[in-house]
Amino acid sequence: MFNEQSATVSEPNSGTEKRLLEAAGEIFAEYGYRAATVRQICEKAGANIAAVNYHFGDKEGLYMAVLRSVPDAHAEKYPADYGPGTAPEQKLSAYIQSLLHRVFDEGRPGWHTKIMAREMIEPTRALDTLVEEIARPFHQELASITRELLDSAATEEAVRLCTLSILSQCVYYHHARSVLSRLYPKRKYGPNDIPRLAEHITAFSLAALKEFAQQNGGISE
Incomplete structure (x- = not known):
C-alpha cells in the first residue's frame, strides 16, 4: 500500500x-x-x-x-438511495440505477475513465488501497443485497457469482461501447436509456436470483 x-x-x-x-x-x-x-x-x-x-x-x-477523487465524486453525485427497512428488491433496483448513472455520466472529465483503466492495466501500489477502500465496500454492498434475495442455504460462491453477474450487466454498456456501436450502429445507449436498462437488468437479475433461491444456492463451493 x-x-x-x-x-x-x-x-x-x-x-x-x-x-x-x-x-x-x-x-x-x-x-x-x-x-x-x-x-x-x-x-x-x-x-x-x-x-x-x-x-x-x-x-x-x-x-x-x-x-x-474519481469514485468519490460519482458516489456523492449518484448515491444508491434507500434506507433501513427497504425491501431487497428495491435495494437492488436503487443500486443498479446508481451504478448505471455512474457508467453513463457524460459530465465527468474525460480522464476519469482513462486513469482508472490505466491503473487496472498497469497497476501501482495504489490499487491495493483502492480495492480495500472503494471496490471491496462497493462489492460487499451488492453482495449483501444478493444474499438477501437468495435462499439462506446459498453458498458464498453462489452469492459471489450472482453479484459479479449483476455488476457485469451494468458496466458492459460502457466497457464494450466501441463494440456495441459497431454491432448496432443505429442504436447508441446513453443516459436517456438508464430507466429502461435499470428496469431490464433488475427484472432479469431478480428472475435469475429467484431461480437460484429455488435451487438452494445452486452452486457448491
Missing part, C-alpha cells in the same frame, strides 16, 4: 489543490504514474513544484488523491 501520509489526504480545500488534482488527473491518465512528472503537472496547474509536497506529501500522495 501507499505510505501512511499518502493514504490520509484530505478533501481539496484550496484553488491550488483543485488545480493540481485536475492537472494531475489529465497527466497521469495520458502518461501513466511512472512516466508522468511532478514538473509536468505543476506547469499545467500553474503551481510551484513545492505545492505538491505541501498539499499531498509527494507524487504518490497526489496520485492517490487523484484516484480517490
Whole structure:
C-alpha cells in the first residue's frame, strides 16, 4: 500500500489543490504514474513544484488523491438511495440505477475513465488501497443485497457469482461501447436509456436470483 501520509489526504480545500488534482488527473491518465512528472503537472496547474509536497506529501500522495477523487465524486453525485427497512428488491433496483448513472455520466472529465483503466492495466501500489477502500465496500454492498434475495442455504460462491453477474450487466454498456456501436450502429445507449436498462437488468437479475433461491444456492463451493 501507499505510505501512511499518502493514504490520509484530505478533501481539496484550496484553488491550488483543485488545480493540481485536475492537472494531475489529465497527466497521469495520458502518461501513466511512472512516466508522468511532478514538473509536468505543476506547469499545467500553474503551481510551484513545492505545492505538491505541501498539499499531498509527494507524487504518490497526489496520485492517490487523484484516484480517490474519481469514485468519490460519482458516489456523492449518484448515491444508491434507500434506507433501513427497504425491501431487497428495491435495494437492488436503487443500486443498479446508481451504478448505471455512474457508467453513463457524460459530465465527468474525460480522464476519469482513462486513469482508472490505466491503473487496472498497469497497476501501482495504489490499487491495493483502492480495492480495500472503494471496490471491496462497493462489492460487499451488492453482495449483501444478493444474499438477501437468495435462499439462506446459498453458498458464498453462489452469492459471489450472482453479484459479479449483476455488476457485469451494468458496466458492459460502457466497457464494450466501441463494440456495441459497431454491432448496432443505429442504436447508441446513453443516459436517456438508464430507466429502461435499470428496469431490464433488475427484472432479469431478480428472475435469475429467484431461480437460484429455488435451487438452494445452486452452486457448491
